[in-house]
Each structure stands twice: as structure tokens, then as C-alpha cells.
Amino acid sequence: MATIGQDERDRIRKSLNESRVELPDGTRVPRLGQGTWNMGDNPAAAQEEIRTLRLGVELGMNLIDTAEMYGEGLSESLVGEAIEGIRDEVFLVSKVYPHNAGRGRIARSCEDSLRRLKTDRLDLYLLHWRGSVPLGETIEGMEKLVKEGKILRWGVSNLDQADMEELLGLPGGTRCATDQVLYHLGSRGIEYDLLPWMREHRLPAMAYSPLAQAGSLRKGLVTHPAVREIADRHGVSPFSVMLAWCIRGGDVIAIPKASTERHVLENARAAALSLTEEEQRKLDEAFPPPTRKKPLDII
Ligand SMILES: NC(=O)c1ccc[n+]([C@@H]2O[C@H](COP(=O)([O-])OP(=O)(O)OC[C@H]3O[C@@H](n4cnc5c(N)ncnc54)[C@H](OP(=O)(O)O)[C@@H]3O)[C@@H](O)[C@H]2O)c1
Incomplete structure (x- = not known):
């Protein structure tokens, strides 16, 4: 069981509360949320995963x-259990498979997600990635779900700048709330074009795999001396540094996945950690920002 004093709990909650990210419709969400990919796959781990998600919510994350894809519904079912009794405190995001995002299928997918999540509405519903269904058809389906009150808003995931431009040019396209994309210290491609473009259009980005999955170790990110030095100076884990870096701009929402209370606590600590300009410069030296267009990184 992770320990956290009341003072620190209050400090984390306060910083998450005070520095929220504004969605295009004015709704404000925390800069740090929680991912759930692979959660619910192992029944023996379920109770700890549920405790972890609830601790994260308590801390303000x-x-x-989640997504219908994760464990083919297992993740949504676990989240449904985790948010029982606290649904109204949670900003709930799920995603539809591209092959289910067309006319006649999206409503069914959404209903199935709502049933597994034991709720009557999603706060945000995302197209998981672009498939063969025309974007215009997906927008129509999403807008119908909004009218019916099944979802409060919609967005996309894994769309690069050209796809986003196309989306926003379609009827209803400007009602897109976010693009959820891969973004971490070792994968900064979106800083070259997509992120500035989204800023111009006042669209916040949602950063997935902000810890580079388990790869933060393998790829030498958290063991890099620049990251370690900053972590040591602030008395936090290198993972907290990676997250603090990810949300430094104020308009990126990072959704790290943690399945233990210790991990979620370390991740939450990133909320109260602001990196100095000097520290950011050191991280830029170690992990340079892009100087040319790179295709969008996708997992
Ligand atoms: N839209 C998309 O296409 C897409 C793609 C990928 C992911 N996502 C979403 O983004 C979420 C996050 O991405 P992700 O799960 O791929 O990767 P991630 O959050 O970058 O990394 C998760 C891994 O980091 C570990 N971890 C978490 N906190 C840690 C800490 N403080 N210290 C050490 N290890 C820590 C986790 O271990 P434990 O589990 O043991 O805590 C897990 O192995 C997903 O869960 C999912 O919701 C979306």
C-alpha cells in the first residue's frame, strides 16, 4: 500500500485543480489522467488495479x-467497477474501433461500452484511429450520439496534421475536442507540426504512452543522467520527471497507465513538479526536439 501524507495529497490535488486544460467547449480537465490499456486482463490483479484507479481519482487524476479494444471490453468492465459510486467525479473517455465507427455500428459500440462501464454517458468518445470508414460518416454518428446524450463530446486519436485538417474541413468537424496521440520525451515528432497546428486551432492534445510504456527503461529515458539528475534534485522518481515534462506546456493532457498504487502516486507527483527553464534546456539537449517533419508515431 502506497503511503501519502495529507499535506502532499492536498498539494497534488491543488496543482491539478488549478492548472486544468480547457477543451474547446470550455470544459476543464486535469493535465494528468489515467490510462487503462491491459487493465482487467488478469483477474488476480483486478482488485489492485481498481484500488489504484480510485486512488488516482482521489488525487485529482x-x-x-479506456477503449472497446482493450481486452475486448475487459478494461471497460474493470473501469466500470472502479468508478462505481464515483461516476460523477470522473471524466470518462472511451474509444470506438475504426471498423465500428460507421453508420449502423457506432451506436451499438457505444451502447456496449456504456453497459460495460455501467454508466449512461461518456464524457468523451474517440475514434481510435483512422480506418476505411469516411471521416464524415463518423462525425455524423458521433453527433447523433451527442444529440441522444450518450456522449457529451467526441474526438479522434492517431490522426496526423493532414488528417486533422481534413477532419476540421468537414461539416461538424470543428466540434472535435482533442486528438489523442503518442507523445513522450523520446518521441517528440508532434512538436514540429501537429502540436503547433492544434495550438493554433485551440485543440488540446492528449498524450498517450507518456512513459513510453515499459520502454522508458529499455530506451534509456528514465536512466538518462539528465532525467536522473532532475529527479534527484526534486526528490521524485524519473517517471515523474517524464510526466512533468509532457504536461509542461499547459495544454497537453497525459494519461499514464499505472496498475499499482506506488506507481500512480509517483505519477501524480508530476502535477506538483514544475521544471525550470534550465532543466527543460538540459532535457532538450538530451532529447532534441524535431527539426523536420516526421510521420506520426503510433503504437
Ligand atoms: N489511442 C491510442 O492508440 C493509445 C495507444 C496506447 C495507449 N493509449 C492509452 O494511453 C495509456 C497510457 O499508455 P500506455 O499504457 O501505452 O503506456 P505508459 O502509460 O507510457 O506506460 C505504462 C507502463 O509504465 C509503467 N509505469 C507507470 N507508472 C510508473 C511509475 N511511476 N514507475 C515505473 N513504471 C511505471 C506501467 O507499469 P504498471 O502497470 O506495473 O504500473 C506500465 O508498464 C494507455 O493505458 C491507454 O489508455 C492509447
């Missing part, structure tokens, strides 16, 4: 991201 109350945006929870």
Missing part, C-alpha cells in the same frame, strides 16, 4: 481513458 480523474480523467480515465
Whole structure:
């Protein structure tokens, strides 16, 4: 069981509360949420995963991201259990498979997600990635779900700048709330074009795999001396540094996945950690920002 004093709990909650990210419709969400990919796959781990998600919500990381794809519904079912009794405190995000995002299928997918999540509405519904269904058809389906009150808003995931431009040019396209994309210290491609473009259009980005999955170790990110030195100076884990870096701009929402209370606590600590300009410069030296267009990184 992770320990956290009341003072620190209050400090984390306060910083998450005070520095929220504004969605295009004015709704404000925390800069740090919680991912759930692979959660619910192992029944023996379920209770700890549920405790972890609830601790995260208590700390103010109350945006929870899931998808019909994750464990073919197992993740959504676990989230449904985790948010029982606290649904109204949570900003709930799920995603539709591209092959289910067309006319006649999206409504069914959404209903199935709502049933597994034991709720009557999603706060945000995302197209998981672009498939063969025309974007215009997906927008129509999403807008119908909004009218019916099944979802409060919609967005996309894994769309690069050209796809986003196309989306926003379609009828209803400007009602897109976010693009959820891969973004971490070792994968900064979106800083070259997509992120500035989204800023111009006042669209916040949602950063998935902000810890580079388990790869933060393998790729030498958290063991890099620049990251370690900053972590040591602030008395936090290198993972907290990676997250603090990810949300430094104020308009990126990071959704790390943690399945233990110790991990979620370390991740929450990133909320109260602001990196100095000097520290950011050191991280830029170690992990340079892009100087040319790179295709969008996708997992
Ligand atoms: N839209 C998309 O296409 C897409 C793609 C990928 C992911 N996502 C979403 O983004 C979420 C996050 O991405 P992700 O799960 O791929 O990767 P991630 O959050 O970058 O990394 C998760 C891994 O990091 C570990 N971890 C978490 N906190 C840690 C800490 N403080 N210290 C050490 N290890 C820590 C986790 O271990 P434990 O589990 O043991 O805590 C897990 O192995 C997903 O869960 C999902 O909701 C979306």
C-alpha cells in the first residue's frame, strides 16, 4: 500500500485543480489522467488495479481513458467497477474501433461500452484511429450520439496534421475536442507540426504512452543522467520527471497507465513538479526536439 501524507495529497490535488486544460467547449480537465490499456486482463490483479484507479481519482487524476479494444471490453468492465459510486467525479473517455465507427455500428459500440462501464454517458468518445470508414460518416454518428446524450463530446486519436485538417474541413468537424496521440520525451515528432497546428486551432492534445510504456527503461529515458539528475534534485522518481515534462506546456493532457498504487502516486507527483527553464534546456539537449517533419508515431 502506497503511503501519502495529507499535506502532499492536498498539494497534488491543488496543482491539478488549478492548472486544468480547457477543451474547446470550455470544459476543464486535469493535465494528468489515467490510462487503462491491459487493465482487467488478469483477474488476480483486478482488485489492485481498481484500488489504484480510485486512488488516482482521489488525487485529482480523474480523467480515465479506456477503449472497446482493450481486452475486448475487459478494461471497460474493470473501469466500470472502479468508478462505481464515483461516476460523477470522473471524466470518462472511451474509444470506438475504426471498423465500428460507421453508420449502423457506432451506436451499438457505444451502447456496449456504456453497459460495460455501467454508466449512461461518456464524457468523451474517440475514434481510435483512422480506418476505411469516411471521416464524415463518423462525425455524423458521433453527433447523433451527442444529440441522444450518450456522449457529451467526441474526438479522434492517431490522426496526423493532414488528417486533422481534413477532419476540421468537414461539416461538424470543428466540434472535435482533442486528438489523442503518442507523445513522450523520446518521441517528440508532434512538436514540429501537429502540436503547433492544434495550438493554433485551440485543440488540446492528449498524450498517450507518456512513459513510453515499459520502454522508458529499455530506451534509456528514465536512466538518462539528465532525467536522473532532475529527479534527484526534486526528490521524485524519473517517471515523474517524464510526466512533468509532457504536461509542461499547459495544454497537453497525459494519461499514464499505472496498475499499482506506488506507481500512480509517483505519477501524480508530476502535477506538483514544475521544471525550470534550465532543466527543460538540459532535457532538450538530451532529447532534441524535431527539426523536420516526421510521420506520426503510433503504437
Ligand atoms: N489511442 C491510442 O492508440 C493509445 C495507444 C496506447 C495507449 N493509449 C492509452 O494511453 C495509456 C497510457 O499508455 P500506455 O499504457 O501505452 O503506456 P505508459 O502509460 O507510457 O506506460 C505504462 C507502463 O509504465 C509503467 N509505469 C507507470 N507508472 C510508473 C511509475 N511511476 N514507475 C515505473 N513504471 C511505471 C506501467 O507499469 P504498471 O502497470 O506495473 O504500473 C506500465 O508498464 C494507455 O493505458 C491507454 O489508455 C492509447
